[in-house]
Amino acid sequence: MTVLSKKDDISLVLCGEAGQGIQTVESILAQTIKQSGYHIFSTKEYMSRVRGGQNSTEIRVSSHRVASYLHRIDILLALSSGALKHLKDRISNDTIILGDPEHLKAAKKDFLRKNINEQAIIQIPLMDTAQEIGGLIFANVIAAGVLSCILNIPQEIFNGIITDMFARKGSKILENDLKAAEAGYQIGVELKESQAENIKLPLTGKSEVGDELLMNGTDAVGFGCLAGGCRFMASYPMTPSTPLQVFLASCSHEFELVYEQAEDEIAAINMALGASFAGARSMVATSGSGFALMEEGVGLAGMIETPVVIYIGQRPGPAVGLPTRTSQEDLNLALYSGPGEFPRIIFAPGKLEDAFILTQRAFNLAEKYQIPVFILSDQYFADCYYNIPSLPLEDVVNEDYLVKTTPGYQRYLITHDGVTPRGIPGYGEGLVVVDSDEHDEEGHITEDLEIRTQMVNKRMKKMDGIREDAIIPELVGDEDYHKLIIGWGSTYWPIREALENIKMENSDQKMSFLHFKQVYPFHKRVSPYFEKAEDVIIFENNAQGQMANLIKLETGFEIHEKVLKYNGMPFSVEEVEYNLKKFISFNNNLSGIRGGV
Amino acid sequence: MRPQDFDMPDSDVAWCPGCGNLSILRSLKTALAQLEIEPKDLVFVSGIGQAGKLPHYIKGNVFNGLHGRSLSPATGIKAANPQLTVIDVSGDGCMYGEGGNHFMHTMRRNPDITNLVHNNMVYGLTKGQASPTSQRDFSTPLQIDGVFLEPFNPLAVAIALDASFVARAYSGDRKQTIEIFKAAIKHKGYSLVDIFQPCVTFNKVNTRQWFKEHTYYLEEDHDPHDRNMAFQRATETGEYPLGIFYQNSNKNTFEENLRVYWDDKSPLFQRKVDMGKITSLVDGKR
Numbered sequence: 001m002t003v004l005s006k007k008d009d010i011s012l013v014l015c016g017e018a019g020q021g022i023q024t025v026e027s028i029l030a031q032t033i034k035q036s037g038y039h040i041f042s043t044k045e046y047m048s049r050v051r052g053g054q055n056s057t058e059i060r061v062s063s064h065r066v067a068s069y070l071h072r073i074d075i076l077l078a079l080s081s082g083a084l085k086h087l088k089d090r091i092s093n094d095t096i097i098l099g100d101p102e103h104l105k106a107a108k109k110d111f112l113r114k115n116i117n118e119q120a121i122i123q124i125p126l127m128d129t130a131q132e133i134g135g136l137i138f139a140n141v142i143a144a145g146v147l148s149c150i151l152n153i154p155q156e157i158f159n160g161i162i163t164d165m166f167a168r169k170g171s172k173i174l175e176n177d178l179k180a181a182e183a184g185y186q187i188g189v190e191l192k193e194s195q196a197e198n199i200k201l202p203l204t205g206k207s208e209v210g211d212e213l214l215m216n217g218t219d220a221v222g223f224g225c226l227a228g229g230c231r232f233m234a235s236y237p238m239t240p241s242t243p244l245q246v247f248l249a250s251c252s253h254e255f256e257l258v259y260e261q262a263e264d265e266i267a268a269i270n271m272a273l274g275a276s277f278a279g280a281r282s283m284v285a286t287s288g289s290g291f292a293l294m295e296e297g298v299g300l301a302g303m304i305e306t307p308v309v310i311y312i313g314q315r316p317g318p319a320v321g322l323p324t325r326t327s328q329e330d331l332n333l334a335l336y337s338g339p340g341e342f343p344r345i346i347f348a349p350g351k352l353e354d355a356f357i358l359t360q361r362a363f364n365l366a367e368k369y370q371i372p373v374f375i376l377s378d379q380y381f382a383d384c385y386y387n388i389p390s391l392p393l394e395d396v397v398n399e400d401y402l403v404k405t406t407p408g409y410q411r412y413l414i415t416h417d418g419v420t421p422r423g424i425p426g427y428g429e430g431l432v433v434v435d436s437d438e439h440d441e442e443g444h445i446t447e448d449l450e451i452r453t454q455m456v457n458k459r460m461k462k463m464d465g466i467r468e469d470a471i472i473p474e475l476v477g478d479e480d481y482h483k484l485i486i487g488w489g490s491t492y493w494p495i496r497e498a499l500e501n502i503k504m505e506n507s508d509q510k511m512s513f514l515h516f517k518q519v520y521p522f523h524k525r526v527s528p529y530f531e532k533a534e535d536v537i538i539f540e541n542n543a544q545g546q547m548a549n550l551i552k553l554e555t556g557f558e559i560h561e562k563v564l565k566y567n568g569m570p571f572s573v574e575e576v577e578y579n580l581k582k583f584i585s586f587n588n589n590l591s592g593i594r595g596g597v
Numbered sequence: 598m599r600p601q602d603f604d605m606p607d608s609d610v611a612w613c614p615g616c617g618n619l620s621i622l623r624s625l626k627t628a629l630a631q632l633e634i635e636p637k638d639l640v641f642v643s644g645i646g647q648a649g650k651l652p653h654y655i656k657g658n659v660f661n662g663l664h665g666r667s668l669s670p671a672t673g674i675k676a677a678n679p680q681l682t683v684i685d686v687s688g689d690g691c692m693y694g695e696g697g698n699h700f701m702h703t704m705r706r707n708p709d710i711t712n713l714v715h716n717n718m719v720y721g722l723t724k725g726q727a728s729p730t731s732q733r734d735f736s737t738p739l740q741i742d743g744v745f746l747e748p749f750n751p752l753a754v755a756i757a758l759d760a761s762f763v764a765r766a767y768s769g770d771r772k773q774t775i776e777i778f779k780a781a782i783k784h785k786g787y788s789l790v791d792i793f794q795p796c797v798t799f800n801k802v803n804t805r806q807w808f809k810e811h812t813y814y815l816e817e818d819h820d821p822h823d824r825n826m827a828f829q830r831a832t833e834t835g836e837y838p839l840g841i842f843y844q845n846s847n848k849n850t851f852e853e854n855l856r857v858y859w860d861d862k863s864p865l866f867q868r869k870v871d872m873g874k875i876t877s878l879v880d881g882k883r
Contacts, residue, residue: 213882226875231865232677234669251878256857256868258676263702267669270662270699274642274673277660278681279866282673300663391879398870424866425640425658425674426681433652433659436645444608444653445661 008063008203011070012147015056015087016079018049021140024165025077026057028144029151031161033061034214034387036153037205041066043384045569048239048323054086061151063204067351067386068493071572075150077143078103079126093117096198098146100126100139122195129183138180145184150192150199155185212389217381217490220352220391221311222247224359225283226255227396230309232275232282234260234268239323240379241285241313248285265290269297269308276306277434279402279424281363283309288317288330295337298372302342304434305412305420305459307366307373309359310334314378316568325568326379328489328541331550334374335520343369343462346520347471348376350492354517355381356391358471360398365469367401369462370422376519378541380570381490405430411443414454418461463521470523477503477512483584484533486559488516488547491539491571498576502584511584519547522554530557537561537583539571598633600626603656610654611647617768617794618647618715622654624771625684625713628778640683642671644696646722648688648715657684665695668703668712672851675708678864679852682782683710690720693729693749700751704760707787708851713778714751714789715768717796718803725799735802751791752831756824756843762788763827763843767812769795769805773839780841786850793837815840 012029016022026042033040041060047053058073060066073090076083078099084091084106091097094117097104101123124146130139141162148158159181166177192199215223221244225233233248235241249259258275262268265286272282286294291312301308312334316327334346345365349355355377362373405423409430413420423432433443438455440446476496487495492515499513514529516522530536530551538548538559543566548559563579565571603626612618629639641652645664652659658681660670671685692700692714703712718735720726727740729749736743755763762784766774774792781788793812795805815838821827827843852858857865 211883213879215882219882223875223879226878227870227872229870231868232673234673253856254874254878255871256861256865258855258857258865260672260676260706262669263698266666267699267702270666270669271673271676273662274660274670275677275865276673277670278640278674278677279864280677282677296663297666304660304662393872393876393879396870396872402866424678426638426678426864427866429637431636431656431658433661435653435659435661436663437661443659445611445650 007074007201009066010061010074010151010201010203011072012059012061012075012077013056013073013087013090014059014077014079014143015054015083017052017082018046018055019051020079021137022055022057022079025140025144026059028141028161028165029059029147030214030385032148032153032158033059033151034212035157035161035210036151037207037209038062038151038203039065039209039387040214041068041384041386043069043380043570046324054080054082056083056087061203068497069380069384069570069572071574075147077147079139079143081106093120095120097121098124100124102127120198122191124187124191129187130180133180133183134176138176141177141180142184142187145181146188146191149185149188150201152201152203158185209387212387213391214385214387215352216383216385217349217352217355217377218243218247218383220349220355221359221375221377222251223391224356225363226251227356227393228309228360228363229281229398230283230363231257231280232272233257233285234262234271234275235285236262236265236268236290238287238290239313240315240382241287241290241311243382244285244311244313265293266296269294269310270300272308273297273301273304273306276308277304277424279427281307281367283311285311285313287313287315288333289320291330291333291337299338299340300436301372302338302340302344302459303436305370306434307370309362309366309373309375311375311377313382314376316566322568324379326490326541326570327566327568328376328378328546329566331376331519331542331546334376335550341456342371342459343466344372344374344520345466345518346374346376347517348489348519349381349517350487350489350515352386352388353392357395358517360396364399365466367422368399369419369466371462376489378490402427404428405432410441412439412441412455412458414441414458417465418458419465467521467524470521471518472523472525473529474515474517475512475529476515478510479512480510481512482510482534484529484536485511485513485580486516486536486538486547486551487513488519488540491541494571494573494576495539497573498580501573501577502580509584511580516547520550527555527557530555535561535583537563537580539563539576539579541565541570598630600630603629603636605654605656608654611650613798615797616647617717617796618651620768620771621713621715621774621792621794622651624768624774625778626655628775628782631775632779632782634682638680638682640674640681641686642667642674642683643686644691646688646691648686649691651686665691666699667691668696668699671710672703672706672708675710676852676855677866679709679858679862680864683708684782685710685712687712687714688721689714689716689718689728689730693751701754701758704755704758704787706851707761707848709786711781711788712790714791715794716751716791717794717800719796719800721796721799732802750831751789752842753828755789756828756831759824759845759848760789760843761786761845761848762841763831764789764841765791765793765837765839767793767808767839769808773814777841784844785846786848811835812837812839814838815842
C-alpha cells in the first residue's frame with residue numbers, strides 16, 4: 001500500500017513532452033512551494049528537441065533543506081502517454097502516479113503492470129477539464145492546482161502566484177487561468193478525501209523559507225558575473241551555457257554591459273580578448289565542443305597575458321555528444337587547452353553560494369594575474385534550483401588592477417612575481433603593445449632566444465602567487481577521518497546528502513568528504529588530506545577519472561576506488577549511498593537500495 | 598603632425614627590400630599625421646602574415662593576435678572603448694582565407710573600424726602558396742597545376758553585404774592611397790580598403806609593371822552611393838578600377854547600437870560595480 005504519510009521529503013516528478021508546458025508547472029510549483037515555507041529543490045532532464053520527446057522535472061518538497069537529485073519518485077504526474085515508460089526505472093511500488101486517463105491507458109495493460117501497484121495509479125480528468133475551460137493549454141495550470149492542493153499549499157498562495165504569472169498576459173487570459181487553477185485545486189481536494197489512505201503529507205513549512213532566495217546555478221554564476229564587474233560577453237549559443245548568455249543579455253541594460261552573439265566561438269573569445277585589452281572585464285560562455293573552437297584564443301590569452309573568464313557548461317562528448325545531458329568530461333580540455341605553457345585557474349562550484357563567490361573571484365583573479373580563469377559548470381548544476389537564505393554579497397571586493405600608463409610604458413616588463421602592472425590603450429600617455437608571437441618587454445616580436453626563456457619564466461612565475469591564492473577544498477565531516485570521499489563541482493550535494501544519510505544510520509562512521517571547488521591549481525595543503533586517509537574514493541561524471549588523474553599528477557596520490565558515471569545523468573543520492581556503503585562494507589540493507597545507474 | 602611622429606626608431610623591419618608593405622606603411626603614417634591622430638589614441642590590430650607585422654613598425658597601441666581573427670578583437674576593442682581609433686591591418690590570406698567568416702560578419706556588425714587589407718595575391722610569410730585572391734593559372738609549389746579556383750572578390754562581397762565603405766588602392770601610388778586611407782579612417786562605420794601591392798619575392802605575375810598596366814582610377818563622376826553601379830564596377834576584371842567604390846553613411850555603427858553608450862559615452866573600464874543594484878536584482882529571487 002502506498003502511504004506517503006511518513007515522509008517529510010517528497011520527490012515529485014512531472015513528465016511529458018517538450019512543448020506541453022512542464023516548465024510552467026515547474027515554475028508555478030517552485031514559487032508556491034517556497035512561499036508556503038517548504039524547502040524546494042528541482043532539476044530537469046530533457047531531450048534535444050523543441051517539441052515531443054519525454055522530459056521530466058523532479059521537484060523535491062521537504063521540511064528540511066534539500067539540494068540534490070533523488071532517484072526515488074514519490075509522486076509522478078504523467079502528462080504524456082510515454083511518461084511511464086520513460087521513467088520506468090525510477091517508479092517503484094511506493095510511487096503514486098497521477099495522470100489523465102488518456103495518458104495512463106498504456107500503464108494499465110503495459111509492461112508496467114507487474115511493477116506497479118495499481119491502486120497507486122490515480123486518474124485525474126486533466127484533458128476534459130481543460131477542454132471545458134477553453135482548451136488543452138490549460139492542462140498544465142490544472143495539474144499545478146492538483147499538486148498544490150495535495151502538497152497542502154494554501155489556495156490563496158497558489159492563486160496569488162497564478163495572478164503574478166499571468167496578469168501581464170491580459171485580464172481575459174488571467175481569468176481563464178484562475179478558473180483552471182480553481183478546477184485543479186478542487187480535483188486535489190476530492191483526491192485527498194477519496195485517497196486519504198494514500199496521500200497524507202506531514203510536511204511542515206517555516207515562514208522564513210518563504211523569504212529565501214530561489215535560484216539555479218546559472219543565476220548564481222550570473223550574479224557573480226555582475227558582482228565581478230563583467231562588462232562584456234561575446235558568445236555563441238550552446239546548451240547548457242545558453243541560459244547564462246540569456247541572463248547577462250537580459251541584464252545588459254541595467255548593468256551597463258555588452259552582450260554580443262558572435263558568428264562562432266572563435267570570434268567570441270577573440271572579441272572578449274579585444275574588449276579585455278581595452279579594459280572591460282570580459283567573458284565567454286560555451287560548452288565542450290564550442291570550447292574546442294575557443295582553444296586557439298585560450299592560447300592567445302596566455303601569450304598576451306590578457307584576462308578572460310571562460311564559463312564551460314559541461315555536457316557529454318565527444319563532439320556534440322548528448323546536447324542536453326550532464327557530465328564532468330571537460331576538465332582535461334580546460335586544463336590543457338591552448339598551445340604552449342602558461343598559467344590558468346579552474347573553478348568548479350558545487351553549491352550556489354560558491355558559484356556566486358567563485359565567479360566574482362574569477363574576474364578578480366583573471367585581472368590580478370592577467371590569465372584565463374575557467375568556471376566549470378555542467379547541465380545539472382546550471383539548471384537545478386533550490387532555496388538558500390542569502391548570497392554573500394557583503395563579501396564582494398573588487399580590486400582595480402589597471403594602471404595609468406606613462407610614456408615608455410612596457411606591457412611585459414619583467415617583475416619579481418611575473419605580473420606586469422597592466423595598462424590599457426587610451427588610459428595614460430604610454431603605448432600598450434601585445435603580440436601573439438613571443439615578444440620583448442615592450443610587446444614587440446622577438447626571436448631572441450634569451451628573451452624567450454625570460455618571458456616563459458615570467459609567465460610561469462605567476463603560478464606562485466596563483467597557488468598562494470588557491471582555495472582550499474571544503475572538508476565535510478570530521479578532520480579525524482579514516483575514509484575520505486573526493487568529489488568536485490556539481491557532485492557536492494548528492495555526495496554530501498548520501499554521507500549524511502549514512503552517518504544518521506551509523507554515527508561512528510569515520511568518513512569525511514573533501515570537495516574541490518578549485519580544481520586547478522591545488523592549494524599546498526591538499527596533499528595532507530590524502531596522506532592521512534586509510535582509504536579514498538572518488539565520484540566523477542566521466543569515464544576516465546579525470547580528477548583522480550589530476551590528483552595523482554599534482555600530489556602523487558593514487559585513488560584506486562573510482563565511481564564513474566557517464567550516461568549523461570547526475571549521481572543520485574541513492575546511488576552515492578549505495579556505492580559508499582559498498583566502499584565501507586556496511587552491508588546492512590544493501591539489497592534494498594538500487595544503484596539507479 | 599608629421600609622418601615621422603609615427604616612426605619606431607629601433608624597429609627591425611622584417612620585410613623584403615622593395616616590398617609593397619613599405620610604401621603602405623609610409624602612406625599610413627602620412628595619412629594619420631594629416632588627420633592629426635595621436636599614437637596613444639590609436640590601436641592597430643592585426644593577425645598573422647607579413648601585413649600583420651605592420652603595427653610593430655608604427656607608433657600606436659597594438660593588438661597583434663591570431664591568424665585571421667583580427668577583426669574580432671578590433672570589434673571588441675571598439676565596443677569597449679569607442680573613443681579609440683581602431684585600424685585593422687591584415688593580408689589577403691588573413692582576411693579572406695582564415696578570417697572569411699569574421700570578414701563577413703564584421704561588415705554586418707559595422708563597427709567604426711578601418712580594415713586595411715594588403716592584397717598581394719600570394720602567401721608571402723609561408724613562402725609562396727596561393728591566396729584566396731590569387732589569379733587563375735597562378736602556379737605555386739602547392740598549386741602545381743596552377744590555381745583553378747575562382748579568385749575571391751572582396752569588393753563585390755563587401756558591397757553585397759552593404760559594407761559601409763569599400764575602396765581599392767594600389768600601394769605604388771602613394772598620393773592616391775593616402776587620400777583613400779584618410780577617407781576610410783574618417784568614415785563612420787566599417788571601412789574596407791583592399792590594397793593591391795606587389796610581392797617582389799613570390800609573385801612574379803602581379804608585379805609593379807602588371808599593376809600599372811592593369812589598374813585605373815574610377816572616373817571623377819563615379820557615385821559611391823550608387824550600390825548597383827558600385828557592385829558592377831567591383832566585378833570588372835582584366836582592368837581593375839581603383840578608388841572609393843561604395844559608401845553608405847546612413848548606417849548605425851555597432852557601438853551606436855549598443856545601449857550601454859546611449860546615455861553615457863565613457864569607456865567600459867571606467868564604470869564601477871553597483872552592488873546596490875545587484876542586491877535588488879538578487880532580492881527579486883525571494
